[in-house]
Amino acid sequence: MNSADSTDQGKSKGITKGAGPAPGSKLVWAGLGAFVAVLASWIVFLVLSGKAGALNIVDLTVYRDGGLIVRHVTPYYNSHKYDPLYDWPGYSSLKLQFTYTPFAAIVFALISFVPLTALEALSVVVNIVCLLAALWFTLYSLGYADRRIRLGLVLLAAAVVFWLQPVVRTIYLGQINLILMAAIMWDLTQPATTKSGKYRWWKGVATGIAAGIKLTPLIFVPYLLVTRKWREAAGCVGGFLATVVIGFAVLPHDSSKWWLHGMVLSDGSRAGNIAWAGNQSMRGLVSRLTGSIPAGQTPWIIASVLAVIIGIGAAYLLERAGYHVPAILTTALTGLLVSPISWDHHWVWIALAIVTAAHYSIVAWRSGAKSAARWLWLAIAGMIFTYAAWPDALFTHARNLGKFSLGLIWLQPNTSPVTFLHHGDRPSNVEYHWHGFQLIWGNAYILGGMALLLFLLVIAYRVRKQAPQDPLVPATDPVPASVP
16 A cells, blocks of 8 residues: 555545544543533532432332333233223322323333332433433434534533433433433434435334323324325324234223223323423413413413414424424424423423524524524523523422412303302412412423424524525535434
């Protein structure tokens, strides 16, 4: 091999003699340092906060108990035509019942083999890995083809978004929000074809399976339909139906109760008080403003229809213009808004929204559109401010202070306002008596989400005929055919 060949080979590997570090190496080290520092701060908080300070895996315990019921109780009760999974009185003094699908209980049966202490540690590790994975798939789809650059950005981004309240709350409870988000982002950000040109027939299936565990990912079905991704939509629906079939095959009586006898429709109240401050969905907001859950039913349905039209419409415009990741995140935001219950920890999608907004703010700045960049950075600041770890304290503060008025509007049907003022459907709920600034504190996530959805609609309309740009990938470079 001559010297010219050696030089060319070295250049192709990014290791020519005398050259500096490979592109992105410094970024990786900077990201690693930032992420380790943030992770260390959480570990310090875990050590200093005492019992139930940084970890209180009540939700993970309910998942495991559901799995134990499937393994040990269901075989007997199936032969006697009972459905023990949903008749179980619940975990701890809070009486937290199993609220997920029968298929979810079958999945949780796998983790029930793991001792609870080990499962707690495993949950923390898996959730952190899934946060990194979701960021990896997001940045890949945004065009960051170089693995070192992408890894460095993933670590930096994780350091920024780790202390968002939905993220730490998911880890605190042992929830599955980060796992489902990572699975959906992996599924929907894959190119439609492989390097060899073969169609990925399984695209959409993982999203359908996620919906079979937790119903809210079904919001991606209308998104896939309006964007004419017929095969992905079919894969999503097929994956979902497969989970239903598996549920009936393994847990026939529980599945019948869930799908055929109304539990799927009444699960909102079963999961907890819809009007509680922790429910940051439009139904929670309307219930608090109207003064009761029944009074909020009709306004919530009307508001949800409008939100779906706006959200899916914006996602369609974004997708048509080539803004794939913003379209996915707009759809996820729509799902959070219209779901009967969106607990505060369900809002983990905001972490990806912050990173995506940062990406496009860089694009706008580098292209000379500094006004657009400023608006995007303002949106990022607003999201971090709204969804940082401190809103928990604000919810508690609002719950303890507000005891004087019913809120902004009154829609209780067939009930005297005077009578309802003193009784209500749950008179002990302080959320029904918020007033003034408490209405903003207590509904911060949903108000921020509604503002963000309108902001995305404006952006979608303005970029509907523009081609997206990447700050670090030349326009002539092809996007890789698969996630490395």
